[in-house]
Amino acid sequence: MNGWTGKILVVDLTQGEITEEGLDPRVAKDYIGGRGFGIQRLLREVDPSCDPLSPENALVMAAGPLTGTKAPTGARYMITTKSPLTGSITCSNSGGHFPAELKRAGLDLIVFRGKASEPVYLWVENGMAELRSARHVWGKSTHETDEILRGETSPDARTACIGPAGEKRVLFASVMNDRDRAAGRSGVGAVMGSKNLKAVVVRGTTQVPLHDPKAFNDLVKRLLARFKDSLKGGKHPLNLHGTAITVMATQNFGVLPTRNFQQGTFPGWEEIHGETLTRRFLLRPKACFSCPIGCGRVTRVDTPEFQGEGEGPEYETVYAMGSNCGVNDLAAVTKANYICNEMGLDTISMGSTIACAMELYERGHLPESDIGGPLRFGDGRALVELT
Numbered sequence: 001m002n003g004w005t006g007k008i009l010v011v012d013l014t015q016g017e018i019t020e021e022g023l024d025p026r027v028a029k030d031y032i033g034g035r036g037f038g039i040q041r042l043l044r045e046v047d048p049s050c051d052p053l054s055p056e057n058a059l060v061m062a063a064g065p066l067t068g069t070k071a072p073t074g075a076r077y078m079i080t081t082k083s084p085l086t087g088s089i090t091c092s093n094s095g096g097h098f099p100a101e102l103k104r105a106g107l108d109l110i111v112f113r114g115k116a117s118e119p120v121y122l123w124v125e126n127g128m129a130e131l132r133s134a135r136h137v138w139g140k141s142t143h144e145t146d147e148i149l150r151g152e153t154s155p156d157a158r159t160a161c162i163g164p165a166g167e168k169r170v171l172f173a174s175v176m177n178d179r180d181r182a183a184g185r186s187g188v189g190a191v192m193g194s195k196n197l198k199a200v201v202v203r204g205t206t207q208v209p210l211h212d213p214k215a216f217n218d219l220v221k222r223l224l225a226r227f228k229d230s231l232k233g234g235k236h237p238l239n240l241h242g243t244a245i246t247v248m249a250t251q252n253f254g255v256l257p258t259r260n261f262q263q264g265t266f267p268g269w270e271e272i273h274g275e276t277l278t279r280r281f282l283l284r285p286k287a288c289f290s291c292p293i294g295c296g297r298v299t300r301v302d303t304p305e306f307q308g309e310g311e312g313p314e315y316e317t318v319y320a321m322g323s324n325c326g327v328n329d330l331a332a333v334t335k336a337n338y339i340c341n342e343m344g345l346d347t348i349s350m351g352s353t354i355a356c357a358m359e360l361y362e363r364g365h366l367p368e369s370d371i372g373g374p375l376r377f378g379d380g381r382a383l384v385e386l387t
Contacts, residue, residue, distance in 0.1 A: 002211040003065030004028055005106045009129055011122060013195050014055060014114030018129050023108050033064030035091045037109055038080025042089060045111065052084035053169055053194040055115040061102070061200065068103030068208045070220045072227065075100055075289035083186035085171045092188045095288040096181035098202065101158040105204030116196040123153055124202045134198035139164060141342040142176040145199055154203045161199035162189045163344025169193050172349035176341060180311035184346035227292055238295035239285050243315040245274030257324040259377050260355040268328025272318050276330055286311065299334060306335035306384065313337035320351025325358060325383055332380030336387040354386050
């Protein structure tokens with residue numbers, strides 16, 4: 001099957017059993033991959049009325065036919081489940097290198113059923129899979145988990161894991177892959193935590209099958225040449241300044257979320273703009289698998305009270321924890337982003353929750369005695385403390 005490996009892994013966490021299924025060619029044709037595969041499979045697995053955090057819910061990790069190939073930006077996968085945050089079906093996606101490694105390990109989908117009796121992680125290497133104890137990493141941050149599990153499997157492996165937020169079933173917990181890439185929306189991390197599933201670790205060295213590899217590679221070369229020509233000898237703005245460069249466009253259009261969405265423009269937007277991030281904190285850009293753009297940011301903050309190093313923040317984090325909280329201190333926003341990534345929290349939901357609390361406080365609906373101090377828009381220190 002060209003573009004697909006043809007294999008689905010079904011993991012029954014309750015029984016501790018792993019089985020393989022073939023991918024139905026008709027399903028591949030009708031649903032293509034990623035979101036389509038995930039939704040189609042979830043509807044087969046789950047009673048729509050089930051409790052999202054019960055063993056009756058399922059969680060599906062699915063890649064698309066271009067994932068793991070040389071196709072530019074073909075580096076994403078989808079996590080599909082019933083959301084504990086919305087009570088409806090959700091699809092949360094992420095990039096990085098884990099999705100390509102999943103395909104190169106020989107899998108199109110992984111379906112998780114039930115709940116393990118104790119914390120476990122799934123280790124997959126070129127199609128061979130086993131469940132292992134994760135007791136020693138339960139309670140660890142996503143970064144610690146990534147380091148420990150790659151140390152005991154393969155230094156070339158890629159991980160997707162939850163942090164303490166997912167373990168505690170926070171309703172907007174994320175699944176973090178490659179340390180700082182997030183399948184962040186709708187509480188997919190909480191579902192993993194409810195199943196006692198700490199991580200999925202994959203290592204693959206096989207190539208994704210193609211109908212005509214030469215024609216495919218020639219097409220990729222033409223696409224990359226067109227991309228390069230469009231830059232006219234320069235670099236892509238997203239490579240130079242990351243997705244946070246979008247702050248300027250949304251500000252100019254009057255749609256930059258500000259002060260809990262009460263306004264669409266932010267007076268301090270230039271202080272949280274992508275160019276400011278580049279000038280103050282950027283160490284180097286970083287690209288997902290087979291991506292010619294490289295919009296990722298590896299950053300470091302030296303401001304004493306907000307010191308740290310990691311990836312990001314992306315545009316969504318900058319508006320959610322910056323302008324939407326009235327915060328123009330990019331060091332505080334970046335530090336809050338680091339904390340969310342390590343704890344496995346969705347930065348959009350976290351920022352929006354804090355922004356709502358700030359508005360409630362300023363309107364007199366949230367007493368200072370309930371939160372231990374003042375909570376006003378623009379307070380970067382409070383943003384970090386609440387995160």
